[in-house]
Amino acid sequence: MDNKLEHETHAEQKTEIEQSSHSAAATSIKQKSTEQPNASQDNAEMAISAPLVKTHREHTSHQPIAPEQWLSFDQVPLDPVHANHYTQVNTESLIFSCLLLVVASLVLILPGDFYPAKVLAVSLGALLIISVVSYVRYRHAKSLAYVVCEHELIMQQGFWWVKRTSLPYSRLQHVSLSHGPLERHFNLATLKCFSAGSGSAEIELPGIEQQTAENLRQHLLAQAAKTNPSVATESKLAAEPVDQINLESSEVEQQILKQTTRSSQVAADNSTQDKAMNKQMTAQRGPADDA
Structure with missing residues (x-):
């Protein structure tokens, strides 16, 4: 009897342990199932907000830049x-010197006063x-x-007061060339x-x-035409050969000449018609006056 009772108590304890283990496993599974949607939702929200935060940081970055990283056209070799x-320039200075010496000689010769002090001064x-x-x-x-x-043309001039000018192609409107006799x-x-x-x-x-x-002129006009459409016409004319431009101008002149000859012919025809009408009217007036 005692063995039977002990066996029953062991069986009851075993079933209680199994029930408690099953209930613990079920609760853990429920917790995992409830936590997984929340975790996936959090990950999705983080994935959506991450690019926004990144772009916001890129646009609102206020970090200072070191002077070594400053971009300046002063460092461009010219x-x-x-x-x-x-x-x-030396030839022009020589010509100016000759002219000035001639003027100085006239200042000394014309008055006729050849004082040493005046000549020296x-x-x-x-x-x-x-x-x-x-x-x-x-x-x-x-x-x-x-x-x-x-994107720009840079020029430097001056030895006492150095001036460096940067002209972007977006502001360039016209480019011209000039050359004098010495040039x-x-x-x-x-x-x-x-x-x-x-x-x-x-x-x-x-x-x-x-x-x-x-x-260089054609290059500047071409670059300006890319950024400014109003300069495209001038760059197109600059890129065309001179013979083609002359041919087009001669064709235009021929068309103008044809139009002028046609207008002169029409005017001559009108004048002849007017003369004929005047003759008819005078002929009709003659018999009327006789009557």
Whole structure:
């Protein structure tokens, strides 16, 4: 009997342990099932909000930039103008010196007063003016430099007060070339760039070889046409050969000549018709007057 009772008590304890284990497993499964949707929802919310937070941080970033990372066109290496420009400047200074010496000689000869003090003063003054003008012009010519960048044209000039100008292609409106007698002699040209809203040239760059200046002009107009459609017409005309432009102009002149000849023929026909009508009217008036 005792063994039977012990066996029954062991069986009851075993069933109670199994029931408790099953209930614990069921509660853990329920907790996992309830936690999994919440976790997936949290992950989805984090995935949606992460790009927004990232873009917001990118747009509202206020981190300071070191001076070494500042972008400046002062660090761009510049190219000097053609070497013939220095010879041209020296030639102009020599011509100016000759003219000034002639004027100084006339100042001494015409009055007829050849006092040593006056001759010395006029000579020293003329030499001083010649030296200063020649030095300043030569140093200014040596200070000229430029560079053609991807989005802008940069020019530097001046040796006492250095001036560096940057002209973006988006503001470029017109580009012209000019060359005087000495510039033609030394195969040079002056490039002038006009910007929007400016009456005078914003960049005036002398001392460029003529073929290089023409190529640079076409390049600047092409770059400006990409950013500014109003310059496209001028760049198209600059890119066309001269013979084609002359041919088109001759065709236009021929059309104008044809129109003028047609109008003159129409006017002649009208005049003949008027004369015939006048004759008929005078002929009709004659019999009426006789009656």
